[in-house]
Structure formats: structure tokens, C-alpha cells
Amino acid sequence: MGTSLMVQGTTSDAGKSVLVAGLARVLYRRGLSVVPFKPQNMALNSAVTADGGEIGRAQALQAAACGLEPHTDMNPVLLKPSSDQGAQVIIHGRPAAELDARAYHDYKPVAREAVLASHRRLTAQYAHVLVEGAGSPAEINLRAGDIANMGFAEAVDCPVILVADIDRGGVFAHLVGTLALLSETERARVQGFVINRFRGDVGLLQPGLDWLEQETGKPVLGVIPYLHGLYLDAEDALPREAMPEKAADALKVVVPALPRMSNHTDFDPLRLHPAVDLRFVGPGEALQPADLVILPGSKSVRADLAWLREQGWEAALQRHVRYGGKVLGICGGFQMLGHAVHDPDGVEGQLGTTPGLGWLEFETRLAPEKHLERVRGDRVLDREARVEGYEIHAGVTTGPGLERPLLQLEHGPDGARSEDDAVAGTYVHGVFDISDAAEALLHWAGMRSGMETGEDLATARERGLERLADTLEQHLDMDRILGLLETEREGPVA
Numbered sequence: 102m103g104t105s106l107m108v109q110g111t112t113s114d115a116g117k118s119v120l121v122a123g124l125a126r127v128l129y130r131r132g133l134s135v136v137p138f139k140p141q142n143m144a145l146n147s148a149v150t151a152d153g154g155e156i157g158r159a160q161a162l163q164a165a166a167c168g169l170e171p172h173t174d175m176n177p178v179l180l181k182p183s184s185d186q187g188a189q190v191i192i193h194g195r196p197a198a199e200l201d202a203r204a205y206h207d208y209k210p211v212a213r214e215a216v217l218a219s220h221r222r223l224t225a226q227y228a229h230v231l232v233e234g235a236g237s238p239a240e241i242n243l244r245a246g247d248i249a250n251m252g253f254a255e256a257v258d259c260p261v262i263l264v265a266d267i268d269r270g271g272v273f274a275h276l277v278g279t280l281a282l283l284s285e286t287e288r289a290r291v292q293g294f295v296i297n298r299f300r301g302d303v304g305l306l307q308p309g310l311d312w313l314e315q316e317t318g319k320p321v322l323g324v325i326p327y328l329h330g331l332y333l334d335a336e337d338a339l340p341r342e343a344m345p346e347k348a349a350d351a352l353k354v355v356v357p358a359l360p361r362m363s364n365h366t367d368f369d370p371l372r373l374h375p376a377v378d379l380r381f382v383g384p385g386e387a388l389q390p391a392d393l394v395i396l397p398g399s400k401s402v403r404a405d406l407a408w409l410r411e412q413g414w415e416a417a418l419q420r421h422v423r424y425g426g427k428v429l430g431i432c433g434g435f436q437m438l439g440h441a442v443h444d445p446d447g448v449e450g451q452l453g454t455t456p457g458l459g460w461l462e463f464e465t466r467l468a469p470e471k472h473l474e475r476v477r478g479d480r481v482l483d484r485e486a487r488v489e490g491y492e493i494h495a496g497v498t499t500g501p502g503l504e505r506p507l508l509q510l511e512h513g514p515d516g517a518r519s520e521d522d523a524v525a526g527t528y529v530h531g532v533f534d535i536s537d538a539a540e541a542l543l544h545w546a547g548m549r550s551g552m553e554t555g556e557d558l559a560t561a562r563e564r565g566l567e568r569l570a571d572t573l574e575q576h577l578d579m580d581r582i583l584g585l586l587e588t589e590r591e592g593p594v595a
Contacts, residue, residue: 154194396434
């Protein structure tokens with residue numbers, strides 16, 4: 102059976118996903134058999150796996166770091182928030198229930214069995230399992246029945262590394278306070294600390310590190326510097342770091358940041374593109390002048406469409422198109438472009454119909470069965486271009502507008518475009534990931550010929566993983582960390 106090492110964080114976005122991805126690449130480069138695992142993830146960024154299921158996007162990234170195809174065992178429980186109170190519960194890649202927080206608490210024994218079953222399968226196949234926690238282990242109200250942090254670590258008897266983000270301040274309070282809120286056995290399980298996103302002279306931090314080790318009796322395993330410009334797929338939150346200023350003649354792209362926006366990683370290739378100036382527009386902000394507006398995916402299409410209208414953006418979008426701008430919809434954003442979104446089964450909550458924006462001649466009926474598929478094709482608009490991506494949607498779209506598809510995929514046409522070519526949409530997430538497809542869409546949106554082109558997202562991701570692994574090799578005590586992975590444990594206690 103393989104050994105496991107768990108990375109937990111003092112807060113959300115402390116650096117757990119990045120640390121696991123970096124450690125995974127370090128071990129992979131050393132020729133070790135390693136696999137990522139996150140028992141429970143809450144995120145609206147997801148990926149389709151080789152076995153046709155859905156997992157968190159971060160685990161797909163970590164799989165790439167290990168040289169593996171993503172699999173549903175890497176993230177057996179995925180929670181996709183559909184409101185402030187409820188979420189879709191995905192078990193082993195498939196929707197299992199729509200539950201509020203209290204109902205999910207009662208459902209945890211079922212989720213726990215799924216988690217432990219996946220972990221057993223992974224430890225039977227791989228020598229080392231790198232486990233990522235969720236949020237913080239010190240959330241007192243979530244301790245009962247925990248499967249995401251210490252509850253899991255105790256069940257499988259694995260050591261824990263605790264990571265904290267110094268860039269936001271209070272790093273010593275976060276680490277010591279987290280330990281103070283753990284039980285005695287859980288504190289003993291923590292084998293050391295990693296401090297993330299440090300700027301400046303580490304020598305000036307040394308007195309604090311010495312105090313931390315003396316106060317807790319636990320080692321600091323390393324201090325990771327702030328890596329400016331590092332690209333890795335985000336687990337859920339929008340990017341924190343602003344991109345460099347683009348040239349004045351760059352193509353202006355605006356994306357409304359919908360409340361339940363899903364898979365915003367669709368726009369990473371545009372953020373990285375040297376000739377594209379991409380901006381997210383939040384609540385209360387006016388829709389900025391742009392060449393292209395992209396309506397993103399949504400976990401709650403009807404609610405997000407109502408919210409978009411409340412912001413006054415429907416009228417702004419109409420002006421944008423009237424004066425020559427282009428609009429592209431992806432997945433839920435594509436559904437918004439038709440005449441109506443029907444929900445007769447209450448897939449997203451309340452039964453009913455919401456009028457669409459009416460630019461494309463089709464209607465969408467939301468259905469309980471989710472469509473999950475990896476796709477590829479060879480044509481974008483009327484241009485030969487390689488395209489690869491994946492579909493994750495619960496809608497069936499029908500109408501004459503589909504007779505003018507946006508993409509030609511191996512399984513047939515996809516998407517639609519208006520007669521005047523001002524508005525288009527697709528069900529394919531990752532439609533910009535391959536530079537061929539991205540350039541075809543950007544030229545449709547108004548990019549001038551001869552401008553600098555982007556690169557495939559996989560190339561940027563691979564460069565980021567290598568840079569991260571190099572940094573960890575330099576700044577972490579890798580011998581000590583590898584020692585934790587090589588330690589034989591007594592085995593699961595439950």
C-alpha cells in the first residue's frame with residue numbers, strides 16, 4: 102500500500118493546491134510513483150476526467166504535474182455551490198444530490214465511504230498519495246464528521262504539513278491559532294509548516310521562524326517566495342494578481358463576473374495572450390468599452406441571467422452589438438443567448454422559464470442528466486483550426502440557430518452564430534486553450550492580422566509547473582518532506 106502525506110492550510114487560498122502540485126512535480130521528476138487526492142472540494146471550476154466524470158480543476162492540474170490523466174478517484178466528493186445555502190453534490194464524478202448545508206452534514210457518512218474507497222484504490226496503485234485539505238482544519242463548526250481535513254487524516258493515519266499565506270499578514274497567528282484549535286492527536290499529526298508567498302529578505306523573517314519553532318516544537322519546512330507571473334489553473338477564486346499592461350491596440354475583452362460563474366479558467370489563455378487585454382467586470386460596475394464581451398459558464402443560468410439584467414448589462418450588451426462589438430457565450434453563457442431557458446424539473450431550483458437575450462434562434466431546456474464529455478475538432482467558424490475542450494452542462498438546446506454552428510467537432514457541429522456574425526456561442530469549455538482555435542475566434546472578434554499570437558495553454562501550464570518545482574527544490578527541505586512520505590504508518594484507524 103502506498104503512503105500518504107496531507108497538505109492542510111490555515112485559510113482558504115493559503116497555497117494548498119499549489120504546494121501539492123509543486124510537490125507532485127518534484128516527485129514525478131525524481132521518477133517516483135505519485136498521485137494527487139482531494140477528499141472533498143468545493144469549487145465551480147471543474148474538469149472532465151478520463152473515466153467520464155467531473156472533478157475539481159485543481160486536481161486535474163495536479164494530475165498533469167504527476168504525468169497522469171485526471172480520474173474521479175482523485176477528487177471523490179465535489180461540491181458545486183448553486184446558491185449561498187445549497188450545492189450540487191458530486192460523488193465519484195456524477196451528480197448525487199442537491200443539498201443545503203444541514204442536509205449535507207447528514208449526508209457525510211455516505212460521502213466518507215466514497216472518500217475512503219477512492220483513497221484505498223489510489224494507495225493500491227501508487228507508491229505515494231499527496232492529499233490536499235479544504236479550507237482550514239480549525240473550523241470548529243465543521244469538525245463533526247469531517248472528511249476534508251483532520252477527520253480524513255485521522256481516519257487513514259497520515260502526517261500533515263500546514264501551509265499559511267504570509268502575503269495577507271498574520272501568518273504566525275494563523276499557524277499558532279490553528280494548532281491551538283486542534284485536538285491533541287491532531288496537533289501531533291502536524292509535522293511542520295510551510296510559509297507561502299513571501300516577499301523580501303528571508304533573513305529578516307528568521308527571528309519569527311525561530312520563535313515559531315520554539316513556541317510549537319515543530320519545524321518550518323521552508324519559505325516559498327512570491328512567484329510573480331506564475332501561471333497555474335486556479336482552483337476556484339478569480340486571479341489575485343493583475344496581468345501586465347497590454348499595448349493600446351490590444352483586443353479589448355470583457356467578461357461579466359457572474360455570481361455563479363463556472364470554469365473561469367476558460368479565460369486564462371486570453372489573460373496570458375500578449376495581444377489581448379482581458380478584464381472581469383463585477384457587480385456595480387459599468388460594462389466597459391470592448392471589442393468582445395464573453396458571457397461565461399454558470400452553475401445557475403436563470404439566476405445569473407436575472408442578475409445580469411439587474412446590473413443593467415442587457416441594455417449595455419445591446420448597445421455593444423449595435424455599435425459593432427461581438428458577443429460570445431460559453432456553456433451557460435451560450436444558453437443565455439437564445440430565446441428562453443426552461444427549467445420544468447427544477448434542476449437549478451425554482452421551476453419556470455426565463456426569457457433569454459434573444460440573439461440566437463434556439464431555446465434550452467434544463468435536464469437532470471448532466472452531459473460530461475471531452476471533445477476535439479478541426480474547424481472554428483469557417484477556418485480549419487484544431488480545438489480541444491470539454492462539455493459540462495445540464496441543458497438540451499434546440500432550434501434553427503444551431504444550423505449555423507460555431508465549431509465542427511468529431512461528434513458533430515457545436516454551438517451557433519447569428520446571421521450577421523455578431524453573436525456566437527458554444528458548449529465547449531477550454532475553447533481558447535489551443536492557440537489555433539483561439540486565434541480564429543480572436544480574429545472573428547476584431548484582432549488585426551499580424552499581431553503577436555498566444556501559445557497553447559498546456560505549454561504555459563507545463564512551464565508553470567516546472568518553475569514551481571524548481572522553486573520548491575530550492576526553498577523547501579525536500580529531504581525532510583520525502584522522509585514523511587517514506588515513513589510507514591500503522592494504517593487506517595477507521
